[in-house]
Amino acid sequence: MRVGPSQDEIRRQNLGALLRYVHVHGATTRAELTTALGLNRSTIGALTADLAAAGLVTEGAPKETGRAGRPSLVVRPESDRVFAYAYSIEVDRLRAARVGLGGAVLDRRELDRPRGLTAAEAAPLLAGAVKEMRQAMPEDAVCVGAGVAVCGMVRRDDGLVRLGPTTGWVDEPIGTALGTELGVDVPVTVGNVADVAAFAEHARGAAAGCDNVIYLYGDVGVGAGIIAAGRRLTGHGGYSGEVGHMVVVRDGARCECGNRGCWETEIGEHGLLRAAGRSDARGREAMLAVFDAADRGDAQAQIAVRQAGDWLGFGVANLVNIFNPEMVIFGGTMRDLYLAAAAQVRSRLNSNGLPACLEHVRLRTPKLGEDAPLVGAAELAFDRLLADPLDVN
Amino acid sequence: MRVGPSQDEIRRQNLGALLRYVHVHGATTRAELTTALGLNRSTIGALTADLAAAGLVTEGAPKETGRAGRPSLVVRPESDRVFAYAYSIEVDRLRAARVGLGGAVLDRRELDRPRGLTAAEAAPLLAGAVKEMRQAMPEDAVCVGAGVAVCGMVRRDDGLVRLGPTTGWVDEPIGTALGTELGVDVPVTVGNVADVAAFAEHARGAAAGCDNVIYLYGDVGVGAGIIAAGRRLTGHGGYSGEVGHMVVVRDGARCECGNRGCWETEIGEHGLLRAAGRSDARGREAMLAVFDAADRGDAQAQIAVRQAGDWLGFGVANLVNIFNPEMVIFGGTMRDLYLAAAAQVRSRLNSNGLPACLEHVRLRTPKLGEDAPLVGAAELAFDRLLADPLDVN
Numbered sequence: 001m002r003v004g005p006s007q008d009e010i011r012r013q014n015l016g017a018l019l020r021y022v023h024v025h026g027a028t029t030r031a032e033l034t035t036a037l038g039l040n041r042s043t044i045g046a047l048t049a050d051l052a053a054a055g056l057v058t059e060g061a062p063k064e065t066g067r068a069g070r071p072s073l074v075v076r077p078e079s080d081r082v083f084a085y086a087y088s089i090e091v092d093r094l095r096a097a098r099v100g101l102g103g104a105v106l107d108r109r110e111l112d113r114p115r116g117l118t119a120a121e122a123a124p125l126l127a128g129a130v131k132e133m134r135q136a137m138p139e140d141a142v143c144v145g146a147g148v149a150v151c152g153m154v155r156r157d158d159g160l161v162r163l164g165p166t167t168g169w170v171d172e173p174i175g176t177a178l179g180t181e182l183g184v185d186v187p188v189t190v191g192n193v194a195d196v197a198a199f200a201e202h203a204r205g206a207a208a209g210c211d212n213v214i215y216l217y218g219d220v221g222v223g224a225g226i227i228a229a230g231r232r233l234t235g236h237g238g239y240s241g242e243v244g245h246m247v248v249v250r251d252g253a254r255c256e257c258g259n260r261g262c263w264e265t266e267i268g269e270h271g272l273l274r275a276a277g278r279s280d281a282r283g284r285e286a287m288l289a290v291f292d293a294a295d296r297g298d299a300q301a302q303i304a305v306r307q308a309g310d311w312l313g314f315g316v317a318n319l320v321n322i323f324n325p326e327m328v329i330f331g332g333t334m335r336d337l338y339l340a341a342a343a344q345v346r347s348r349l350n351s352n353g354l355p356a357c358l359e360h361v362r363l364r365t366p367k368l369g370e371d372a373p374l375v376g377a378a379e380l381a382f383d384r385l386l387a388d389p390l391d392v393n
Numbered sequence: 394m395r396v397g398p399s400q401d402e403i404r405r406q407n408l409g410a411l412l413r414y415v416h417v418h419g420a421t422t423r424a425e426l427t428t429a430l431g432l433n434r435s436t437i438g439a440l441t442a443d444l445a446a447a448g449l450v451t452e453g454a455p456k457e458t459g460r461a462g463r464p465s466l467v468v469r470p471e472s473d474r475v476f477a478y479a480y481s482i483e484v485d486r487l488r489a490a491r492v493g494l495g496g497a498v499l500d501r502r503e504l505d506r507p508r509g510l511t512a513a514e515a516a517p518l519l520a521g522a523v524k525e526m527r528q529a530m531p532e533d534a535v536c537v538g539a540g541v542a543v544c545g546m547v548r549r550d551d552g553l554v555r556l557g558p559t560t561g562w563v564d565e566p567i568g569t570a571l572g573t574e575l576g577v578d579v580p581v582t583v584g585n586v587a588d589v590a591a592f593a594e595h596a597r598g599a600a601a602g603c604d605n606v607i608y609l610y611g612d613v614g615v616g617a618g619i620i621a622a623g624r625r626l627t628g629h630g631g632y633s634g635e636v637g638h639m640v641v642v643r644d645g646a647r648c649e650c651g652n653r654g655c656w657e658t659e660i661g662e663h664g665l666l667r668a669a670g671r672s673d674a675r676g677r678e679a680m681l682a683v684f685d686a687a688d689r690g691d692a693q694a695q696i697a698v699r700q701a702g703d704w705l706g707f708g709v710a711n712l713v714n715i716f717n718p719e720m721v722i723f724g725g726t727m728r729d730l731y732l733a734a735a736a737q738v739r740s741r742l743n744s745n746g747l748p749a750c751l752e753h754v755r756l757r758t759p760k761l762g763e764d765a766p767l768v769g770a771a772e773l774a775f776d777r778l779l780a781d782p783l784d785v786n
Contacts, residue, residue: 010403153749162749212629224715228628233621235717236605239749242714247707247745249643259745314640321635322617322715324628352640352652356546356555356632 011047014039015389018047019056022077023101023382024204029062031072048075054390055142056082056101077102081138084381085146087126087178088193088373091115091167091220092283094122096129098137099378101144101385103204105371107133119161119172123181130182145381146188148174149196149373151219156238159190189380193217193373194241197331197366198225199232200376205367212325215366216243216316218333219284221256222264226323244268248315266311267337275304287333291340309341313348320353320361331366338365404440407432408782411440412449415470416494416775417597422455424465441468447783448535449475449494470495474531477774478539480519480571481586481766484508484560484613485676487515489522491530492771494537494778496597498764500526512554512565516574523575538774539581541567542589542766544612549631552583582773586610586766587634590724590759591618592625593769598760605718608759609636609709611726612677614649615657619716637661641708659704660730668697680726684733702734706741713746713754724759731758 017037022028028036033044051057055078062074079102086105088095090113097108109129113122152164152172159175175190182188191199198207198215207213213227222244226233233240244264245257252261253271265271273281276290277300293301316328330338338345342363350358366372410430415421421429426437444450448471455467472495479498481488483506490501502522506515545557545565552568568583575581584592591600591608600606606620615637619626626633637657638650645654646664658664666674669683670693686694709721723731731738735756743751759765 153747163747228621228626229624231622233716236719236753237717237749239747240715240717242747242750245714245747246711250641250707257747314643318639321638322633324630324633326629354546354556354632354635354638354650356630357628357635360629
């Protein structure tokens, strides 16, 4: 029969599938690729040859296995040579990194970020960090793209940061600013930090192999990256996952978004510090100080932590009833809060969650830790490469 | 290059795509199919011939267009001959229908459902209705499957109804019971009524062409069918969308799920009737009576409706912040409540929703009305056919 989708399209899909496999799993034998991708040996051979010619993978002998028979060749991603730039713009710091195909951070720089810094001011600082990294990198290194993780609502179409309530950003074109400043001739993809971290943990972290995941990320505010049926949930404009602005207390405390009683007013920085009687303090260090004080027996800190933990479980139960996830991951300050108040979180989750939704849900902390935003930002760039491996370069 | 996916697989995909197109859009010229599916004319011809040979479509001359040149042949779904059985199990009634390929309800039966009826008791009643419909149908009619819409949490793997808080069902194997009773030799697919209605509105109703949709369905309780990036959100076990059990009032009114302050305690049947001072009343008629009374100037009914409308907007705002949908559809009793209190719903949504999430969201009532659960249940069955058109039969 005459077929519709072109041979080219199928080839592109297969090239992407093979490259994705070694990107996620690292060095893989041809035999394993044959099984994992459901393609025959000669197809795997031809795809590997194409990817090797493009400088994306190498092929070589495996380590000695001790088994008889001709060993299957091993396909490895060009992890040291092919890389993406990854940026993370956080409330109080800026980070830049080179992340290799395969997900390893090859080099990194970190800068303080004065609160109030605009996109136009942040871009040259990050460009400086990139310049340093460029001087240190191998001559034959190839950049396949750049990704940015930001605290804020990011418009899917063009990466405009519509609103970063905690950074004060309104309609900041960080992607454009970085592209101009860096002179990188590949597009810069921008994503919300929780979405990006969820993407990273799903690709190669705590949620590897899980198709339905909520990654809860706390900074000053709280957001979620959501994986549904194995895919990132973005919403219509790219703004989904604003779970911190789920109202849990009618006429509750004033939130930075202008509304009242948002979930993050109870579990975010301000809520915890307020409950601990430390309303004048700010920042993650101040939050950690509350957990420390609770640990050391400070009664008011203990009450504040237990109360915030209970609210954390309260909102997580709502999300579990809405999404029926397999896993909830607590990242950023939510990790600290979860670890400090796990009993309260679980107790409230168990009383508010529907039994069928609670059945298989696992609570976890991130595996990639602080690197998740960088690794995830790089994944945004690699995603373009994997969609059409031979088109990039 | 030697390709992986077989010609058979591609052919199956193309057959499914063509059949889906005429299933959704009705009679379509070959020329339009060529454009819509991106396949060439000879491929469309071959696919159509295969589908016609299988009795799924017919091909014929179009109506006179008045334009010069050889007119393009028109492909029509075999809407009268090829059908699915669709069942809807509701709190106070049972419905059965034959739905033709293309989505038209060909025949239907409705029965009262005494509250408390089990799956084993419901199946023979529905089988009786089917027997009647069989006697009335053309001799060459072909059943391609059966779908069931139920109020309750449905396990994705096997269609077991884990919990129907409003029907009292716990672990009721309605799919199996119906399959046995009906002697239909195709599998019965079971889905939650809100999911199924959302599916129908997305395929051929108010949300046609929208990729991110929340369909809010009210009965005694409240649930949502969610379409994200064009696909049904099911969650890990099939239980997603239990938005009625998002807690909105800490230590609020007792819910049928055993918890307190669930959203449905404020916007569902019990909440509205309680607020209207009619706690002894039950059922949709009683709810409609409250809306009527409010319309006629009954002060307590007006307060109850405004309050429930405000709570409706409150929860919708939370969902809009979480999902960033393009459209929210109000079905079942939520339609009545929305129409009675649209001002309150919009006002609360506007004050609690994040501006970027509110930008493009449209509020709508269903286009398929009462038929949505039946049409959607049939879609569950057609989905299997469309995945592999020549395998069924």
